[in-house]
Amino acid sequence: xxxxxxxxxxxxxxxxxxxxxxxxxxxxxxxxxxxxxxxxxxxxxxxxxxxxxxxxxxxxxxxxxxxxxxxxxxxxxxxxxxxxxxxxxxxxxxxxxxxxxxxxxxxxxxxxxxxxxxxxxxxxxxxxxxxxxxxxxxxxxxxxxxxxxxxxxxxxxxxxxxxxxxxxxxxxxxxxxxxxxxxxxxxxxxxxxxxxxxxxxxxxxxxxxxxxxxxxxxxxxxxxxxxxxxxxxxxxxxxxxxxxxxxxxxxxxxxxx
Numbered sequence: 013x014x015x016x017x018x019x020x021x022x023x024x025x026x027x028x029x030x031x032x033x034x035x036x037x038x039x040x041x042x043x044x045x046x047x048x049x050x051x052x053x054x055x056x057x058x059x060x061x062x063x064x065x066x067x068x069x070x071x072x073x074x075x076x077x078x079x080x081x082x083x084x085x086x087x088x089x090x091x092x093x094x095x096x097x098x099x100x101x102x103x104x105x106x107x108x109x110x111x112x113x114x115x116x117x118x119x120x121x122x123x124x125x126x127x128x129x130x131x132x133x134x135x136x137x138x139x140x141x142x143x144x145x146x147x148x149x150x151x152x153x154x155x156x157x158x159x160x161x162x163x164x165x166x167x168x169x170x171x172x173x174x175x176x177x178x179x180x181x182x183x184x185x186x187x188x189x190x191x192x193x194x195x196x197x198x199x200x201x202x203x204x205x206x207x208x209x210x211x212x213x214x215x216x217x218x219x220x221x222x223x224x225x226x227x228x229x230x231x232x233x234x235x236x237x238x239x240x241x242x243x244x245x246x247x248x249x250x251x252x253x254x255x256x257x258x259x260x261x262x263x264x265x266x267x268x269x
Contacts, residue, residue, distance in 0.1 A: 018266035019224050020259075020263050021058075021081065022250050022254030023061050023251050027255055033069060056263055058078040060079075084114075085112065086099070099135040103138050110140050110142055112145065132169050136175065143226075145184050146183055147165075150186070158185075176223050190252060194235055194239075197238050200245060205243070207225050224246040225244060227239055241269070
């Protein structure tokens with residue numbers, strides 16, 4: 013059995029009205045279907061990332077055994093950076109987690125792996141834990157460049173940080189995000205195993221053994237149980253399904269580990 017605690021993150025992206033967020037928080041608080049012989053959070057860590065404007069409400073109303081994350085952070089401290097939110101502000105507001113390097117940030121906002129690494133370093137220095145997203149595009153997978161791509165995304169981070177204890181690596185193949193296509197358990201396990209091997213070779217065997225590597229990409233209640241049984245899949249970063257009651261079923265899949 014792995015000593016790595018299962019991790020399920022819900023990335024709400026740019027979604028939700030005040031009323032819809034209230035409904036979703038109510039569903040999570042009721043936790044219907046979260047049945048286990050022990051407290052569910054003894055076997056899984058749950059973190060949700062609302063839109064920034066909704067964070068205060070979710071922080072106040074959400075069950076306290078689930079944590080709240082920001083979807084992004086600025087690369088530096090507070091200052092003349094209109095429209096950005098610094099790690100300093102997130103930490104001061106009581107947040108513990110932030111998502112960095114999501115493929116939508118990389119593609120739509122043209123964030124480079126070096127920029128993501130700088131943000132990761134700064135957020136960690138300020139005491140935040142980081143969900144670090146990596147993953148290849150469809151053309152890169154078809155060209156058999158998946159391992160090269162994820163290595164190129166991890167290398168700048170490894171060059172800048174020494175302590176990986178507050179990093180969760182989220183492997184999210186871009187071709188599977190929001191498309192309904194899911195990496196097969198064999199495909200996902202292969203990449204997770206490769207990432208763990210990379211961490212062992214380039215950082216240390218201890219970091220490789222302890223770092224949680226989670227899968228994201230059209231994760232749903234219908235495929236989470238099977239994916240959870242894979243040796244090196246330590247949880248999920250969930251997009252669309254995290255906005256539905258099905259998210260509870262995905263959390264429940266932690267027991268399949």
